[in-house]
Amino acid sequence: MRPLFRMIVPAFPGDNIFTRQAKRTTALGPILIATAANKLLGWRVEVVDENNCPGAPKDENGLLDHVALQKENPATAVGFYCGLTSTIPRVWDIADFYHRRGTFNIAGAWHAHYCPEETLQNDIDVVVHCDAEEAIRQILSGLGKENFLENIPGISFLQNGHFKTSAPKIDQVFGLDPNLSNLPFPDFGLLKYARIKLYPISRIKGCSGNCEFCSVKEKPRWASAEYLFETVKWLVETRKAKRFFLVDDSLKEDLAGATKFFNMVADRYGDRLDFSIQLWLKIAENTEFLQAIKGAGVRRVCIGVESPIDEDLRAMRKGYNSDKMLEWLKILQRYAKTHIMLIAGYPVKERDVFLSAEKIVKRFRRFIRKAHPDSVHVMLPGPGVGTDLRKRLKEEGKLFSEDVVSWRYYDGRFVLFRPDDNMSLQELQDLPLKIMSRFYHPLSFVRVVIKTIIFPLDFFIRGWKNWHRGWTREVVKSGGYLLMRKWKTRQQVDKFIEKLEDR
Ligand code: B12
Ligand code: SF4
Structure with missing residues (x-):
């Protein structure tokens, strides 16, 4: 029997606003990497998503039972999706389990990229940085040969206990594949046990923005509008897909391409399909684009509004102030349902006005009432790995280190740093729930x-x-x-x- 490569999407650490959605979808990155690996002769490939596996064997904690999986179908190499820091402790637990059974463990995506040394100390044999479509094939084809990791670009590993890396930069993000239109379509058929109702798709990587709290620091690159349209068409034809989540952070990087894509969808399917997309608020000024999304059946736009407070927006380097926010939101609401995402209690270096927790709650509530969105998500500031915010808070001595606050708390619901003098830890922790309790x-x-x-x-x-x-x-x-x-x-x-x- 050919060896098996099992890709694992680790479970979220607890219920959050995404838990329900996670049961109907999956992470796109691991599917793309598994798709690339599956093109190799000599390997079998499967993906399991711990957040979406109703038909899988479960252990006593209700989590995916890897003992049963290994018994039924032993993997030789295992891939770990490390895109969300909050899931990292779970990655380490499963990696330990697999390592004891002699597997070769591979990690990729954001957390592993920014923290390769930590990752390699936790039962991972190799970290692949950024785009991994090519590297995964080189790793699996070389597995078992002497020094096979040596000439693979964009990876980190330990050699005789010493850290070695061929990644050009670790504090930055880089793209290895110059032509995204050449990539294969995501093969969701590799995903076992799952029920997929919402298909994640993508065309644009990176963002030219410079938000302080963001880990996406890659210069924007994109595949053609035709590539994304063909992906959608293929998923409709092979999987009867109807609902899609376009995960691209920043459609504005190639707005002409995005408009073309939605027009192609509208021409072929009218508004029969159902898309959710992420938008930059200022896009409300582009009527041509808004008409295209309406025609193509975009039902829901997710908008990182972040804060109605100008000082917060400045500190975040969001690139606009609160002046026209309500006006833009009103426009967007005419075209689709709006889901707005806000960050409360942002640590501002120097405040002109003293804003108590109570005042912040009032400002946010007033804004939400006026904006009248279809849904709201208020989170706490997340100094994620690789972000400038993390660097600043560390320098200011405010960041709680990993031994005080485990990575599992990095899901937007917990306080991860000492707040400014304007509020206590408890007040900061309570902000999101207090703000959302009115809505x-x-x-x-x-x-x-x-x-x-x-x-x-x-x-x-x-x-x-x-x-x-x-x-x-x-x-x-x-x-x-x-x-x-x-x-x-x-x-x-x-x-x-x-x-x-x-x-
Ligand atoms: C879609 C998305 C979501 C979705 C789905 C997440 C998922 N994947 O499961 C939802 C809405 C659930 C979500 C939620 C959150 N998200 Co989010 N999300 C994204 C977004 C916009 C796109 C991810 C994506 O699919 N990209 C497209 C794929 C193709 O790229 P990729 O995943 O990077 O995969 C490539 C490589 O990384 C690599 N790769 C991927 N997997 C593997 C595995 C192996 C083995 C290998 C070798 C390689 C490899 O190859 C892939 C192809 O080239 C990213 C931003 C971004 N640009 O990545 C933020 C991002 C991942 N999210 C982020 C955050 C902070 C959150 C939240 C905490 C937000 C919040 N405060 O509520 C929550 C997390 C909740 C939780 N449970 O912890 C941060 C992550 C920071 C971090 N280190 O944790 C990001 C980077 C955004 C940011 N502003 O910094 N998110
Ligand atoms: S938060 Fe959004 S707009 Fe800001 S840099 Fe990140 S991806 Fe770009």
């Missing part, structure tokens, strides 16, 4: 009932679209309220802040 309110349950009862009248007066959007918004708010209650209890049980205050 995700138990009254929404009542509103769902009322909206259901008045449906015939509302349908008659405002039409199906308006009624349905209002009704869905209240359903989402009710779900959000239940989720937030769950978090609150978890956080109390965790006594997270008490432990930090003791430091």
Whole structure:
């Protein structure tokens, strides 16, 4: 039997706003790498996603049972998706399990890229930096040969206990494949046990922005509009795919290409397909693009609004101030549902005005009320690995080190640094839930009932679209309220802040 390469997407450390979505989708990077590996003769390839594996064997903690997987179908090489820092402790646990069984362990994506030495000390044999489509094939073809890692570009490994790297830069991101249009389409058929309802797709890598809290530091590159259109068409034809999430951070890097892509979709499918996309707020000024997304069935736009406070926006280096935010959001709402993402309690080096936690809550709540989005996600500032924010907080002596706050807390819900004098640790920790508690309110349950009862009248007066959007918004708010209650209890049980205050 040919050897097996198993790619693993590790489980999130706890329930967060993405848990439900994760059960219907998967991470695109590991699928692309598995697709490239599967083109090699001599290897079998599979992907397992611990967040989406309803049909898989489970262990006593309800997690994917790797003992059973290895027994049934032993892997020779294992790949670990390390794109989200919060999942890294889980990677280390499984990597240890596989290493004891003699597998060759390979890690890739953001966390491993920025922290290769730490990764290699945790049962990983090689870290692949950035684009890994070519490197994975070279690693698997060389496996077992002497010094086979030596001439592979863009990797790090230990040689006789010494760190060796062929990556050009580790504090930056680089692209190894100059032509993204040449890459194969993602083969979701390699994913075992999962139910995929929402297909992640991508065309543009990198961003020309310079936000302080962001790890994406790659100069933008993109595949052609035709490449993405053909990907969609292929997924529709081979998998009956209907819903897509375009994961590109920054469509604005090639707005003409993005517009062309959506026009191609509209020509072929009208608005029958369902797309969610991420948008830069200022794109609201480009009517041609907005018309294209509407025509192609873009149902939902996710917008990193970040903050309604100008001082925060300046510190983040977001590239705009709050002046026209509401105006832009109103425009976008005419074209699609809006999901806005905000960061509360951003650490600003020097504040002109003293803003207490209470004032910040009020400012954010007022903004959300005026913006009237379809859904909201407020998170805490995340000094992720590789970000300038992390560097600054470290220099200012405010960052909690990894031995105080484990990587598992890096999911946007926990305090990771000492706040400025304007608030206590507990106040900072409470900001997101306090802000969101007005939007995700138990009254929404009542509103769902009322909206259901008045449906015939509302349908008659405002039409199906308006009624349905209002009704869905209240359903989402009710779900959000239940989720937030769950978090609150978890956080109390965790006594997270008490432990930090003791430091
Ligand atoms: C889509 C997305 C999500 C999705 C899905 C995430 C997922 N993949 O599971 C959702 C919405 C769930 C999400 C949530 C969050 N996200 Co997010 N997300 C992204 C985004 C925009 C795109 C990721 C993607 O699919 N890219 C396209 C693929 C093709 O690229 P890729 O994953 O890098 O894969 C390539 C290489 O890395 C490598 N590779 C990938 N896997 C493997 C595996 C092996 C073995 C090898 C060898 C190579 C390899 O090869 C691939 C192809 O070239 C990125 C930004 C970005 N540009 O990456 C942020 C990003 C990954 N997210 C980020 C963050 C901070 C979050 C949140 C914490 C946000 C929040 N505060 O709520 C949450 C995390 C929640 C949690 N549970 O921890 C940070 C990650 C920082 C970090 N180190 O953790 C990023 C980088 C954005 C940023 N601004 O910095 N996110
Ligand atoms: S947060 Fe978004 S806009 Fe800012 S640098 Fe990162 S990808 Fe670009």
